[in-house]
Amino acid sequence: MSKHDQKTRSLADINQKILKGTAQVLTAEEMKKLVESSGVEVAFKEVDVVTTGTFGAMCASGAVINLGHADPPIKIQRAWLNDVEVCHPGAAVDLFIGATNACEKKPFEYGGGHVIQDLVAGNEVELRATAYGTDCYPRTSVKTTITKDDLNQFQLLNFRNGYQRYNCAINCSDETIYTYMSKLLPHMRNATFSGAGELAPLMNDPDYETIGFGTKIFLGGGQGYIIGEGTQHSPKNLNGTLMVKGDAKNMSPEFLQGAAFTRYGTSLYVGLGIPIPILNEGLVRKTAIRDTEIFTDVIDYSVMRRDKPKLCRVSYAELKSGAISVNGKRVRVSSLSSLKMAKKVAQTLKNWINEGQFTLTAPIEQLPLDTVFKPMRQTQEIPFVSNVMHPAVTCMEHEEIRAIAERIVTKSVNHIVVINADGKLLGIVTSWDITRAMAEGKKALVDIETRKVITAKPDEPLESASKRMAYHSISALPVIDSEHKVLGIVTSEDVSKLLGR
Amino acid sequence: MARILVRLNEALVSEPIVSEVILENKVLVAILAAHINSKGGEIILEVLDDDVDKLVSAFRQKGVTVTVPKIIAVDTDRCFSCGSCVALCPVEAITVTEDLTIHFSKEKCVGSACNLCVDTCPVRAINSTKYSKPENLSNRNEYREK
Numbered sequence: 001m002s003k004h005d006q007k008t009r010s011l012a013d014i015n016q017k018i019l020k021g022t023a024q025v026l027t028a029e030e031m032k033k034l035v036e037s038s039g040v041e042v043a044f045k046e047v048d049v050v051t052t053g054t055f056g057a058m059c060a061s062g063a064v065i066n067l068g069h070a071d072p073p074i075k076i077q078r079a080w081l082n083d084v085e086v087c088h089p090g091a092a093v094d095l096f097i098g099a100t101n102a103c104e105k106k107p108f109e110y111g112g113g114h115v116i117q118d119l120v121a122g123n124e125v126e127l128r129a130t131a132y133g134t135d136c137y138p139r140t141s142v143k144t145t146i147t148k149d150d151l152n153q154f155q156l157l158n159f160r161n162g163y164q165r166y167n168c169a170i171n172c173s174d175e176t177i178y179t180y181m182s183k184l185l186p187h188m189r190n191a192t193f194s195g196a197g198e199l200a201p202l203m204n205d206p207d208y209e210t211i212g213f214g215t216k217i218f219l220g221g222g223q224g225y226i227i228g229e230g231t232q233h234s235p236k237n238l239n240g241t242l243m244v245k246g247d248a249k250n251m252s253p254e255f256l257q258g259a260a261f262t263r264y265g266t267s268l269y270v271g272l273g274i275p276i277p278i279l280n281e282g283l284v285r286k287t288a289i290r291d292t293e294i295f296t297d298v299i300d301y302s303v304m305r306r307d308k309p310k311l312c313r314v315s316y317a318e319l320k321s322g323a324i325s326v327n328g329k330r331v332r333v334s335s336l337s338s339l340k341m342a343k344k345v346a347q348t349l350k351n352w353i354n355e356g357q358f359t360l361t362a363p364i365e366q367l368p369l370d371t372v373f374k375p376m377r378q379t380q381e382i383p384f385v386s387n388v389m390h391p392a393v394t395c396m397e398h399e400e401i402r403a404i405a406e407r408i409v410t411k412s413v414n415h416i417v418v419i420n421a422d423g424k425l426l427g428i429v430t431s432w433d434i435t436r437a438m439a440e441g442k443k444a445l446v447d448i449e450t451r452k453v454i455t456a457k458p459d460e461p462l463e464s465a466s467k468r469m470a471y472h473s474i475s476a477l478p479v480i481d482s483e484h485k486v487l488g489i490v491t492s493e494d495v496s497k498l499l500g501r
Numbered sequence: 502m503a504r505i506l507v508r509l510n511e512a513l514v515s516e517p518i519v520s521e522v523i524l525e526n527k528v529l530v531a532i533l534a535a536h537i538n539s540k541g542g543e544i545i546l547e548v549l550d551d552d553v554d555k556l557v558s559a560f561r562q563k564g565v566t567v568t569v570p571k572i573i574a575v576d577t578d579r580c581f582s583c584g585s586c587v588a589l590c591p592v593e594a595i596t597v598t599e600d601l602t603i604h605f606s607k608e609k610c611v612g613s614a615c616n617l618c619v620d621t622c623p624v625r626a627i628n629s630t631k632y633s634k635p636e637n638l639s640n641r642n643e644y645r646e647k
Contacts, residue, residue, distance in 0.1 A: 055581075057623065109625070182585045183621045190588040257581065259623035269581070269623070322587070322597070332588035336623075340582040340601035 007044075008280045014048045015359045023048045025275075025353045027346040028199050028287060035288035043284045049353055049360065050287045052204050053218070053273040053345030054196040056337030057259050059100050059180065060160035060231065061268045063116050063248055066152040067093040067127070070144075075137035079129040080104070081115045092137060096157070099258075099268035111266025114258030116156070119148045120220070121253040148249050156220055156248040156256070160230035162272050164202040164240040165296050166194040168314060168333065170326060173302035174455065178263035182336055184301055188326055191298065191333040196342040197291045197316030201274035202240045204287045210276050211242075212363025218273030218349040219244055221252030223358070226274075226367075234373040242367075244272070255345065269338070273345040275353060277360050291316035298326055303457070304464045306375060383498055385465050386458040389479045389488035392417040397426055397445055404445065405434050415476040417486055418449050424484045427451045428476075455480045456490055466495040503553045504533065506614040508566040509542045519544065522559045528552045533592065533611060545570075545611050570612030571629045573619065575605045579626035586618035586627060 017023035024047050026034065031050045035043045075092040078085065084103045087096040101112040118125055124145045133140040148154050169181035170191040177184050181192045197203065205211045215226040224246025233241045248256075255271030276287055296319075297310040314324045320339070323332050352358035393411045395404050397418055404416055408431050418427040427449035437448045456465040456477040465477055469492050476491040509518065514537060523530050531547040548556055553569065560567045582603045587595045594609035595618065613629040621627075 182623075183589065183617075185589065185617075192585060192588070257624060260625060261623060262620040267623070269583075334586065334588040335584040338581050338583040338601075343601065 009048070009278070011277050011279065011360055011362050014277050017048055018353055018359050019356055021354070021356055023353060025049045025051060025350045027343070027350050028052045028204055029343065029346070031284075031287050032198060032290060035284060040281050040284045040288070043288070044278060044281045047278050047284070049350075050204065050276045050278060050283075051218075051273060051346045051349040051353070052196075052199055052201040052276060053271070053342045053347075053349065054162060054200045054337060055255070055269060055271045055341035055345055056163075056194050056196070057180070057261075057267040058158060058161045058270045058272075059267045061099040061116075061156070061158040061270055062112065063097045063119075064089075064153065064155045064157050065095050065097065065119075067095065067146065068150070068152050069093060070139060070142050072139045073137045074129060074131050074139035074142050075134060076129045076142075077131045079127065081125050081127055082110070082118065083126075083128075084110070084112050084115050086112065086115075100265050102265055108262060108265055109260050111258065111260070113266050113268030114260075116248070116268060117253050117256055117258040119151075119154065120248055120251050120256050122147060122149075151249075154248045155245055156224065156251065157245045158230075158270065159243050160232055160241045161244050161270055162201055162230070162242040162274075163195060164200065164206065164235075164238050165197070165294060165316070168193040168296055168298045168319060168324070169301045170298055170311065170331065171302045172300045172311075175302075177302055178261070179301050180261055180264050180267070181301060182261060182334070188329060188331050191324060191326070191331050192336050193296070193316075193319045193333060194336045195296075195316070196337060196339060197294050197320065198289055199339070199342050199346060201272065201276075202242070203238075203289060203294060205274075205276050205283070206238065206240075206286065206289075208235070208240070208367040208369065209283065209286075210279065210363070211274055212367050213365040214361055215274065215363050216358070216361045217244065217246075217275075218271065218345055218352070219246035219251070220248065220271055221255035221348075222246055222248070222250035226363075229367045229371065232373045233368065233371050235367070235369050235371065239373070240367065242272075255341075269341075271341060271345045273349040275349060275358070275360055291320060298324065304460050383462040384458070385456045385460050385462055385477075385479055385490050388462060388494040388498055389456075389458065389490045390494070392478060392486055392489035394419045394486065395429070395445070396420070397449075399445060401434060401437050401443060401445060401448070404429060405438075408434065415478075415489060415491070417478045417489060418445065419486050423486055425453060425455065425478055425480050425486050428453045428478060453478060457481075458487055462490075462495060462498065465490055466492070466499065469495070502547050502608065503550050504570055504611055504614075505546050505548060505553065505557060505560075506568045506570050506611075507544045507546060507560055508568070509537070509544070510564075510566075511539070511541050513564060514539065514542050516563075518560070518563055518565060519546070522556065522563070526552070526555055526559050528556060530556070543614070545614055568614070570614040572607070572612055573605075573610050573616070573627060573629045576626040576628070579624050580622075581624065583623060585621050585623065589617045589621055591615060591617065 097112045099113040103110040129142045171184035228243040230241025230243045257269040259267045294316045300309045393413050394417045414431045416429050429449045433448045456479045479488045533545045535544045557567045594606045
């Protein structure tokens with residue numbers, strides 16, 4: 001067999017070419033086009049490395065820092081950086097900045113992700129710390145300012161990054177909800193998705209043939225390493241994740257950006273890129289994967305349970321087109337991760353390899369292919385709306401206000417639910433509405449009932465129903481099924497009896 | 502072109518006020534969006550810059566509340582083109598260009614009368630001067646498409 005007919009090449013050969021400046025490197029996007037136009041064999045002959053990239057909000061990110069010792073020394077018990085409480089995992093002056101830890105002064109606007117970005121950018125950050133004081137660490141408080149140059153170590157340490165793919169989120173309820181998948185308007189008026197699809201690192205090597213423990217990667221604009229599978233790694237259903245680390249002192253604030261999601265909290269956008277050595281034709285086929293072949297589920301995020309209903313399956317090609325079809329309805333869809341930045345990550349990594357600055361590493365161990373993501377073992381039951389709801393006192397829209405007033409008295413309730421002949425919810429009327437109608441001389445129910453009713457679902461946790469009542473300053477929620485049929489009512493009295501508030 | 506937000510109360514909502522104003526002032530008006538029910542309504546109108554003052558006073562004389570919405574400003578240095586705002590825009594003023602950059606059209610944007618995109622930006626690159634804090638935003642402030 002002549003050298004040109006070989007169906008494999010070694011990583012050592014690729015690295016030699018990189019150092020000589022003769023390696024052929026394509027981004028994942030370029031590779032797909034080449035395979036489509038010229039076929040697998042040609043692409044194998046011509047390409048040594050394919051670079052992938054993603055840039056998304058990765059909440060399971062953080063950084064370990066070592067402050068060095070104060071004089072007199074302190075064994076930190078609690079600490080804050082720019083008013084963001086950071087975790088003290090042990091010893092005296094090591095701290096972990098979690099990306100989602102919130103600033104005490106502006107909790108939904110600034111958090112751990114922003115602290116990391118500020119440090120990476122070289123900005124001064126205020127440190128406050130307290131301690132109980134010991135003979136060896138006598139000090140009980142410290143306040144100072146630090147920059148990354150003052151730190152002994154500043155390591156980005158992300159325990160779950162680079163999701164192979166992610167859900168598409170939608171909201172079927174009557175109210176806007178604010179989630180880590182951003183703002184979701186009611187009645188499926190928009191949808192959001194995350195992940196780079198065909199550009200995403202793990203999607204281009206779904207069997208983890210070249211990506212494993214010890215793989216050198218692009219991380220936050222600097223170099224990093226994969227140190228294992230990420231938490232919640234679930235490869236069997238294409239939800240693989242990575243645990244990564246890298247020296248944050250050499251990273252760039254362009255590729256590590258603090259983020260704030262209204263009414264959810266803060267996070268960190270992380271640029272992550274992985275080079276895939278094209279060792280054989282199988283890897284050519286894997287890196288040729290297209291968005292049309294990558295599917296994800298459209299999930300109703302308004303259901304406040306662990307298992308949320310899947311409405312349908314869509315491809316990343318449909319998601320990136322800007323609109324999907326859900327139950328026959330056209331829904332406009334937005335990306336939460338930046339595809340523009342994902343391409344920039346892949347391009348930057350390609351440039352590094354072309355310039356001979358970045359060579360490839362073989363994994364020292366494979367990522368597991370069989371782990372599952374288990375739910376939490378729970379030893380205590382929590383109450384749901386169905387546990388406390390009771391039959392609603394109802395009326396029809398044509399009834400006279402006087403008849404409804406009588407019902408309020410005889411049944412001794414404050415809320416009457418207005419229904420149609422099929423038992424479906426039309427509105428709600430309270431004893432206060434009746435009182436006002438009397439004062440204003442109104443006779444018709446339609447003039448006083450509330451039509452835009454805030455409702456609850458029977459399988460919803462009681463706590464979330466209670467929060468909704470407090471948020472809207474109301475004292476009862478009709479409980480309805482998916483067809484808007486009234487099943488009962490839950491009141492703030494029911495909640496306080498059970499939850500003791 | 503400028504945009505004005507017209508709010509009709511319960512008493513005025515059944516009157517042909519927009520038509521009257523158009524006929525009496527002989528102006529061109531485009532209705533960009535309207536949300537009307539028996540309790541009142543909100544209409545966003547696009548008008549020529551030179552007609553703004555004339556129209557605002559004409560509507561006000563008829564007892565209509567008129568506001569000229571504040572402009573939404575996008576800090577393009579901050580924006581890294583995630584695109585989370587795109588599908589929220591009811592008038593498709595936010596689009597994705599061929600090179601995957603998010604493009605914001607000031608001409609199409611209806612301004613702070615809508616504000617749907619403002620609190621969704623993860624890096625707070627979208628601002629209207631009307632609402633400085635996202636906590637002030639609630640469902641009630643959102644402009645709803647009919």
